[in-house]
Amino acid sequence: MENLKIHFENKTKIKNIDQITENLTKILGSERISVDMIDRIAYGKDYWLISNLMTLKGTLPCLPDIIIWPQTAKEVSKIIKLANENIIPIIPYGEGSGVVGSALAVNGGIILDTKYFDSIEINSTNMTVTVGTGLNGAVLERHLNEHGFRMGHIPQSIRTSTIGGYIANRAAGQFSGIYGKMEDIVLSMEIVLPTGEIISSKTYPRASVGPMVDRIFLGSEGTLGVVTKATCKIWPMPEKQGKLSYLFLDLQNCLDAIRETLQARVNPGVIRIYDKKETERHFGETIKESTNKIMLIFVFEGIKRLVNLEMQITSENCEKYNGIATGEKPVDHWFETRFKVSEASEFGPYDQVMDTIEISCMWDKSKEIYDAVINSLLSVPGIYLASGHASHFYSTGVCWYFTFSGIPKEGKDHLTLYNEAWDATISTVLKTGGSASHHHGMGVNRSRWMQLEHGEEFNLLQKIKATIDPNNIMNPGKLYSEEIQKRKL
Amino acid sequence: MEIIKKFSKHKWLINLIMSMEKEDRNNMLAGYKNRKKYYTSNLPDFEVNLKDLAKCALCPDMCGFDAPCLLLSKKTTVSPQNKARSALFMGMERIPMDNPSAISVLYSCMSCDACKHWCPMDISTGDLMVEMRSELEKRNLIPEKLHHLKNRINDNGSVFEKGPYSEESEFNIDMPNAEVFYYIGCVSTVDRKPMVRANIALLNHLKVKFTTKFGDRNCCGSPLYKVGYKSVAKDLAQKNKDTINNSKTKVVLTDCPACMNMLKSTYSDWGVKIKPKILHFKDFILDKIEKGELNPDKPVDKVITYHDPCIFARGLGETEISREIFAKIPGLEVKEAYLHGEETRCCGYGGGYHVTNKNLSIKEGLIRLDQLRKHSPNYIVSTCPTCELSFLEAQKNSKNDKYNEKIKDLSEIVAESLGLNF
Ligand SMILES: Cc1cc2nc3c(=O)[nH]c(=O)nc-3n(C[C@H](O)[C@H](O)[C@H](O)COP(=O)(O)OP(=O)(O)OC[C@H]3O[C@@H](n4cnc5c(N)ncnc54)[C@H](O)[C@@H]3O)c2cc1C
Ligand code: SF4
Ligand code: SF4
Numbered sequence: 001m002e003n004l005k006i007h008f009e010n011k012t013k014i015k016n017i018d019q020i021t022e023n024l025t026k027i028l029g030s031e032r033i034s035v036d037m038i039d040r041i042a043y044g045k046d047y048w049l050i051s052n053l054m055t056l057k058g059t060l061p062c063l064p065d066i067i068i069w070p071q072t073a074k075e076v077s078k079i080i081k082l083a084n085e086n087i088i089p090i091i092p093y094g095e096g097s098g099v100v101g102s103a104l105a106v107n108g109g110i111i112l113d114t115k116y117f118d119s120i121e122i123n124s125t126n127m128t129v130t131v132g133t134g135l136n137g138a139v140l141e142r143h144l145n146e147h148g149f150r151m152g153h154i155p156q157s158i159r160t161s162t163i164g165g166y167i168a169n170r171a172a173g174q175f176s177g178i179y180g181k182m183e184d185i186v187l188s189m190e191i192v193l194p195t196g197e198i199i200s201s202k203t204y205p206r207a208s209v210g211p212m213v214d215r216i217f218l219g220s221e222g223t224l225g226v227v228t229k230a231t232c233k234i235w236p237m238p239e240k241q242g243k244l245s246y247l248f249l250d251l252q253n254c255l256d257a258i259r260e261t262l263q264a265r266v267n268p269g270v271i272r273i274y275d276k277k278e279t280e281r282h283f284g285e286t287i288k289e290s291t292n293k294i295m296l297i298f299v300f301e302g303i304k305r306l307v308n309l310e311m312q313i314t315s316e317n318c319e320k321y322n323g324i325a326t327g328e329k330p331v332d333h334w335f336e337t338r339f340k341v342s343e344a345s346e347f348g349p350y351d352q353v354m355d356t357i358e359i360s361c362m363w364d365k366s367k368e369i370y371d372a373v374i375n376s377l378l379s380v381p382g383i384y385l386a387s388g389h390a391s392h393f394y395s396t397g398v399c400w401y402f403t404f405s406g407i408p409k410e411g412k413d414h415l416t417l418y419n420e421a422w423d424a425t426i427s428t429v430l431k432t433g434g435s436a437s438h439h440h441g442m443g444v445n446r447s448r449w450m451q452l453e454h455g456e457e458f459n460l461l462q463k464i465k466a467t468i469d470p471n472n473i474m475n476p477g478k479l480y481s482e483e484i485q486k487r488k489l
Numbered sequence: 490m491e492i493i494k495k496f497s498k499h500k501w502l503i504n505l506i507m508s509m510e511k512e513d514r515n516n517m518l519a520g521y522k523n524r525k526k527y528y529t530s531n532l533p534d535f536e537v538n539l540k541d542l543a544k545c546a547l548c549p550d551m552c553g554f555d556a557p558c559l560l561l562s563k564k565t566t567v568s569p570q571n572k573a574r575s576a577l578f579m580g581m582e583r584i585p586m587d588n589p590s591a592i593s594v595l596y597s598c599m600s601c602d603a604c605k606h607w608c609p610m611d612i613s614t615g616d617l618m619v620e621m622r623s624e625l626e627k628r629n630l631i632p633e634k635l636h637h638l639k640n641r642i643n644d645n646g647s648v649f650e651k652g653p654y655s656e657e658s659e660f661n662i663d664m665p666n667a668e669v670f671y672y673i674g675c676v677s678t679v680d681r682k683p684m685v686r687a688n689i690a691l692l693n694h695l696k697v698k699f700t701t702k703f704g705d706r707n708c709c710g711s712p713l714y715k716v717g718y719k720s721v722a723k724d725l726a727q728k729n730k731d732t733i734n735n736s737k738t739k740v741v742l743t744d745c746p747a748c749m750n751m752l753k754s755t756y757s758d759w760g761v762k763i764k765p766k767i768l769h770f771k772d773f774i775l776d777k778i779e780k781g782e783l784n785p786d787k788p789v790d791k792v793i794t795y796h797d798p799c800i801f802a803r804g805l806g807e808t809e810i811s812r813e814i815f816a817k818i819p820g821l822e823v824k825e826a827y828l829h830g831e832e833t834r835c836c837g838y839g840g841g842y843h844v845t846n847k848n849l850s851i852k853e854g855l856i857r858l859d860q861l862r863k864h865s866p867n868y869i870v871s872t873c874p875t876c877e878l879s880f881l882e883a884q885k886n887s888k889n890d891k892y893n894e895k896i897k898d899l900s901e902i903v904a905e906s907l908g909l910n911f
Contacts, residue, residue: 003583038575038590042566052547055574056527058583069563096565097549115563134563138554146827159554159607281501340609341551345544349527351520384513385505407516 001037006044007054008062008444008477010108014088017065024068024110027078032069032116039067043093043111047157048101048445049355050418052348064091064105071116073190073198073228080226081196083110083473091475092222094134094162098169099356100443102221106477114164117228122147128187128203130231133164149234152179152269152301155439156339164227170219172399172439174338175269176392178301179235181439183218190229191217194469203231216464221441222475224468240307242300243331244314246323247293251275252367254294255398257321259363262395264317266310270299272334275370277387278403286333287326296323297331347405353382353418354405357425361434362397366390369432373402376424382406382417392438399438419489422446444477447484492521530580534627537620539580545573545612552607552614557835558597561849561856567597569604569614576621587630593845595621596632599853600715600840602803606831615840622717631717635844639718642725646707653678654706660685661703669699670738670765672752674745674874675708680881681744681874683911684898688744688770690911691904695782699742705732711747714755716841726751726761734764741767744900746800746873769801770900771810771872778817785906788820791867793902795823796857796880797833798873806831811872811899818906824864834860836879843879854883862889868897 014020017035024033034040044060045051051061065088070076083090089109096103105111117132120143129151131140137158144150153166153173165171166182167189179185188203191214201214217224248254254273261268272295274282279295287295298314300307315325347354361369370388377386383406392399402425408417426436426449436446436453451458458480465472465480477484496502506514528539550570553559559568566575575594578584584591598618605613625631638648645652653675655661660673671692677685692699707729710722729752733741743749746769753767768776777783793815801807808830815823828834837843837853858880861869871877880896904911 001584004578036590038584038588038594039564039566041578041584042564042571042575047549055546055577056543058578058581093565095550095553113563113565136554136560139560142554142827157549159552160550277501280504284501285498339551339607341549342544342609344549345547345610348547349524349543350517351523352517382513382516384509384517407513407520409512409516 001041003058004041005059006063007051007059008104008106010063010065010105012107014065014086014108016086020082020086020088021066023082024066024079027075027082028068028070032071034067035065040064043067043096043113044105046096046098046101046103048099048104048443049344050353050415051101052344053351053353053414056349061101062104062106063108064111065108066110067113068110069113069116073192076112076192076226076228077196077198079110079112080192080194080473084195084471087471088473089476090226090473092164092168092226094165095136095160097157097161098165098443099440100445102169102441102443102475102478104444106444112226114162114226114228117164119229122149122234124149127234128231129234130229131163133162133167133227133230135163137161137163137166144234145237148237150237151185151232151234153182153185156341159339163230163232167218167227167230168221169441170439172392174391175299175301177267177271178269181392183215185232186218186230187233188231189214189217189227192226192228194225194471194474200229219441221443221478223465223479224474238301240300240302240304242307242311243328244298244300244311244318245326245328245330246296246318247290247326248296248321248323249293250322251294251370253321254296254323255363255366257317257323258296258393261314261317262393264313265395266313268298268310268314269301270297271393272297272389272391274389275387277385278389281387282337283330283333287330289326290330295330297334299331351414352405352407353414353421354403355418355421356401356403357422358399358401358438358440359425359429359434359436360397360399360438361429361432365433366398366400369429369434370400372428372432373400373425376428377402377404377421380406380417380420380424382409382412383421415489442479444487444489447479448487450479451485492518528577530582532580532582532586535580535624537576537580537624538617539577541612542573542577542580542617544610545570545614545617546577548610551609552604555603555607555832557599557601557603557837557853561853562597567594572598572618573614576617579621586624586628592625592630592632595625596716596841596845598840599835599837599842599850601799601835603835606803619715619717619840622715623719626717626719632845635716635841638713638716638844639721642708642713642721647675648708648712649675649679654703656704658703660689660701662689663700663702664698667698667700667736668739669697670733670736670741671699671701672709672733672741672743672748673701674743674748676878677744677874680878681898684744684874684877684900686911687898687900687904687909688742690909691774691783691900691907694907694909695777700736700738702732702736707732709748709751711751711755712841714751715839716844723759726756726759730756730761730763738765740773741765742770742773743767744770744874744898746798747875750800750804769872771814774900774903775810775814778814783903783907785818785903787906787908789818789902789906790820792822792824792864793868793870794826794861794864794866795829796826796836796861796869796871796876797830798871798876799833799835799839801872802831802833814899814903818902821902824866826860826863828860836876838875838879851882851886854879855886858883858887862892862894865892866894868895868902870897870899870902872899874898
């Protein structure tokens with residue numbers, strides 16, 4: 001395919017690839033392994049947004065050497081042992097919806113597709129579901145709904161992502177207010193370690209039995225092993241869903257209304273605020289009175305009496321902070337459009353650089369960090385759009401989600417502008433005391449801030465990685481290495 | 490400015506453009522003006538909608554969870570998004586058109602339109618794959634395992650080894666002054682004879698004069714068109730037009746959604762006009778019941794589960810007619826599969842998938858059969874001979890002997906309730 005270029009070109013070619021392929025075939029059979037170029041091209045990407053421009057220009061983000069589809073933890077274990085003997089990278093791959101390039105085979109190697117891990121087992125007494133981690137989130141939620149349950153983890157990408165991906169990134173769903181982030185949902189896991197051992201953590205409500213080992217695999221982005229099974233919390237279908245919306249003139253007022261509500265232990269499932277620009281973008285056509293205001297929407301779920309009470313307390317807090325009630329219509333509009341992801345497709349071919357950046361911070365920095373990030377993004381020459389919304393809230397703080405867009409000015413290329421926008425945002429966030437990512441993870445794009453994010457913890461993380469994965473075969477080029485901290489993309 | 494007109498619906502965007510610095514605005518407008526470079530092919534005579542392919546290629550597979558192509562194969566390579574990406578690369582000459590693996594990706598699709606149903610941009614990857622396949626036809630690149638379909642059409646007017654449209658067939662009926670052309674589908678003639686007999690019994694019961702014109706019949710062309718033989722399908726369209734229009738009938742009745750869709754929509758897209766009105770039997774039956782001409786009043790004391798064929802449920806967004814008919818039949822109890830209506834699931838036989846991906850097609854049939862068995866119905870009912878054939882095959886392949894449902898067409902149920910012998 002001489003007409004395709006490769007962005008992260010793999011410099012260290014696998015020497016004995018035919019032998020490796022043959023040995024893998026012995027483990028997997030011939031149907032579940034491929035070295036075909038068409039598969040390697042397909043798996044040489046995830047949804048790191050800058051790679052959309054690459055697709056248009058005929059550049060592949062990367063080109064893995066081998067793709068495999070194991071079915072059991074035992075197969076994974078054998079494969080990992082083989083990879084250790086030959087020092088070949090292994091990159092777990094769910095559905096490639098990760099947006100920071102964490103599933104990219106930047107050093108080549110074997111892509112391990114997890115989609116065969118798709119079992120579902122419901123325990124309706126304990127209210128848990130034990131699932132294969134390659135299972136698509138929406139397939140699981142649909143199955144649970146059919147049986148009267150829900151997990152309630154609904155990221156916008158639910159239709160195109162897996163349970164393993166959620167665990168590996170500590171993902172957050174739209175209803176995180178009630179159901180929590182993935183780290184709140186997962187109770188236990190089966191993991192194949194980078195040296196081939198298979199470990200399973202015990203499922204318990206809570207315990208005090210020394211450190212919680214499996215927790216380090218949450219957010220590990222495929223660097224510490226392959227998670228093959230997970231037991232998660234589930235819930236009955238809610239009796240009532242309640243909707244509220246308010247418009248605010250002042251962002252601090254809006255934040256205060258939410259903070260007081262959450263600190264009173266009221267837990268709306270969905271809370272979303274949109275700054276003035278995003279309110280115009282998302283609600284301008286449907287809610288005329290929203291012009292130049294901040295939109296706040298809530299969705300409540302649960303037992304009717306409880307929901308009614310929660311709605312009442314929330315309304316009182318919004319009114320106290322001068323919120324203007326706007327009824328259910330904005331919430332209905334959000335429900336209708338929440339999976340309509342088309343902007344990257346529509347505007348991608350206009351040669352734009354765009355992306356979204358989600359970060360988190362404590363309440364006392366919430367307004368300051370929003371202002372600082374918007375200003376720093378707009379100070380990058382070529383960036384003409386910077387806006388934000390907040391979509392996950394806690395009694396202690398907020399997740400901000402920024403969107404930027406621009407076109408490089410004379411002489412600069414797209415990637416340079418892209419990196420400048422990211423640099424401006426993350427350095428501002430870290431300086432102001434926020435965290436570099438709330439749920440998308442670090443990947444190739446953000447790992448360069450791992451050390452700054454973690455401080456002294458970083459050395460410990462490096463040691464843990466070196467101990468668990470002595471040959472650095474699991475998803476190398478992400479999170480830990482010194483070289484990544486200085487990475488030029 | 491073109492861009493302002495185009496985005497007049499997006500006021501926020503216009504405001505943004507207006508508020509930009511001059512250099513930024515010029516850059517943005519230049520990006521907009523040059524956008525077509527990313528989806529303009531230099532390949533001679535390349536006609537596929539590359540703009541939609543590019544949009545789909547840039548999408549994160551928002552339909553993936555319901556796309557049977559991906560769910561079955563577990564290969565990202567053949568997800569709707571990645572099929573579009575491969576096709577874009579082919580159209581832009583980044584992957585050669587004659588690459589056999591890329592070609593097989595184009596065929597990893599059962600034209601079920603699940604992708605379109607969930608698509609925020611109303612794109613059907615299935616339709617785009619059909620367009621791509623006809624580019625293969627132009628370049629003599631259609632895989633060899635499909636050549637027999639074309640050869641059979643040339644030999645006997647159908648995709649079967651032995652032509653079903655023989656003058657000796659029990660279904661060759663030609664009444665004088667026929668008003669109705671019963672356009673019997675190939676699969677119906679060969680594999681769904683009870684359904685055809687029920688339809689004939691219904692027409693006789695209504696004393697409708699009809700013809701089937703087996704002497705002049707040909708396949709509607711759908712199976713050929715879907716696998717890429719567009720030019721062959723177009724020739725068939727002309728032949729069918731002549732046969733139907735010369736028959737002087739007023740109504741064409743089909744028993745197959747694919748035939749109906751071809752005669753009605755695809756032919757007319759190609760400028761081939763069929764004069765008589767085109768109806769599927771279910772439309773005809775409901776109309777007759779509503780007019781009081783059909784009165785299905787004998788109880789059918791059965792539990793049924795209805796399978797919505799993709800073409801009706803998703804292609805045409807029509808899911809109610811069959812259910813309205815069931816509601817009029819005494820004794821009949823409809824219990825729905827969890828996935829029904831527009832959220833139906835493919836039977837596995839669409840888009841030539843059974844020929845190009847036989848094992849996966851069989852697996853898909855089994856999956857759907859299993860979903861339809863949720864309430865252990867007496868009958869699994871559909872309105873498509875190909876779906877019904879898929880379930881009959883799935884029953885044979887199923888290892889689960891707990892079930893003993895029968896596969897029926899809606900017409901058979903109506904005929905049963907009318908007390909007809911067929
Ligand atoms: C339109 C869109 C909307 C999104 N919305 C949200 C959102 O609302 N909330 C949110 O949190 N994220 C969101 N994301 C990001 C993304 O969907 C999540 O990061 C998701 O968790 C990735 O899952 P995946 O299966 O696609 O993982 P992949 O992209 O395939 O992989 C991501 C990382 O996880 C690792 N991994 C995958 N499976 C395993 C496993 N079994 N064991 C070990 N490591 C594994 C990979 O190696 C890789 O490092 C969105 C993405 C898109 C494109
Ligand atoms: S069909 Fe639509 S939803 Fe599916 S991948 Fe293509 S653009 Fe995305
Ligand atoms: S039409 Fe069906 S099989 Fe084809 S790409 Fe769309 S979802 Fe997949």
